Amino acid sequence: MSFIRSFNKSELLLDENTAVGEFFRDFVRPAVKNGTLFMGIRVNRLDFYSGGNRFLVFEGKSFKYVPRIYDKDGSKNLKSINFDAFEKDFYKLAEQCKNYSSSNSNAEQYERKIIQNYFPHYDRSENIIVLDREIRINDSSDIKVDWLLYNTVKGQLKFVEVKTDDNASLHRREKGRFKVENQLDSYSVQYGNNEELIIEQYKIYVGILNALLGTSVPEPETFLDTNAGLAIFKKTGSRIDCELLEKTKAFYGDENNTLGSIWDHFKK
Numbered sequence: 001m002s003f004i005r006s007f008n009k010s011e012l013l014l015d016e017n018t019a020v021g022e023f024f025r026d027f028v029r030p031a032v033k034n035g036t037l038f039m040g041i042r043v044n045r046l047d048f049y050s051g052g053n054r055f056l057v058f059e060g061k062s063f064k065y066v067p068r069i070y071d072k073d074g075s076k077n078l079k080s081i082n083f084d085a086f087e088k089d090f091y092k093l094a095e096q097c098k099n100y101s102s103s104n105s106n107a108e109q110y111e112r113k114i115i116q117n118y119f120p121h122y123d124r125s126e127n128i129i130v131l132d133r134e135i136r137i138n139d140s141s142d143i144k145v146d147w148l149l150y151n152t153v154k155g156q157l158k159f160v161e162v163k164t165d166d167n168a169s170l171h172r173r174e175k176g177r178f179k180v181e182n183q184l185d186s187y188s189v190q191y192g193n194n195e196e197l198i199i200e201q202y203k204i205y206v207g208i209l210n211a212l213l214g215t216s217v218p219e220p221e222t223f224l225d226t227n228a229g230l231a232i233f234k235k236t237g238s239r240i241d242c243e244l245l246e247k248t249k250a251f252y253g254d255e256n257n258t259l260g261s262i263w264d265h266f267k268k
Contacts, residue, residue, distance in 0.1 A: 053066070132148040159187065
């Protein structure tokens, strides 16, 4: 099992005497704390999301971005940012990134924009937060779940896959089962087999988060349960089979639901 959450460049980011440190202090950190951006801690890399896309990446000693998001003829490869350009139009560029959708990915982008509505606001008290997103377990492209929910009061974690009601995996069957059931089962096996390691790594994750943001989020202690949850959001009004809802114990509702109500559904 290879699952690591680490970051060894905190000192560099927090050095306000450098251009990198000033940019993080004046723009990036406030945007994460007010919910404009989501910060995901990887292996010695930070991903900063706006909507369904990575707005910035910090790796090595620099902030980088994806030129294709801002120029249709631009590269998909990461490129170091121009500080003057990003500081001048920081929130405008973040909004452009949020609204970007590559061809043939509208459904996925819609799901990711729902996720934007639930970005944590670390500048206020929230009992239930999305601690991490787009989480790969065991370095597998097949095991990438949308949310890691965290009850900061209880110290409990819960992995949740997010779908809109028109997602094909909710309607197609494989060998007599809905496709999403097989997906959730493969996730749950990984979580159950590696429960202690995952909790250990998210204790490290929270420590890094607190050091970078100046917050005091408590360390996680356990899982609510290691079954991968399913959250289905209404988009088109497509009918969801009652059998699927019953078997997966899925949350089914709209974007007006709070993370608290979604958590309460899973703890029943």
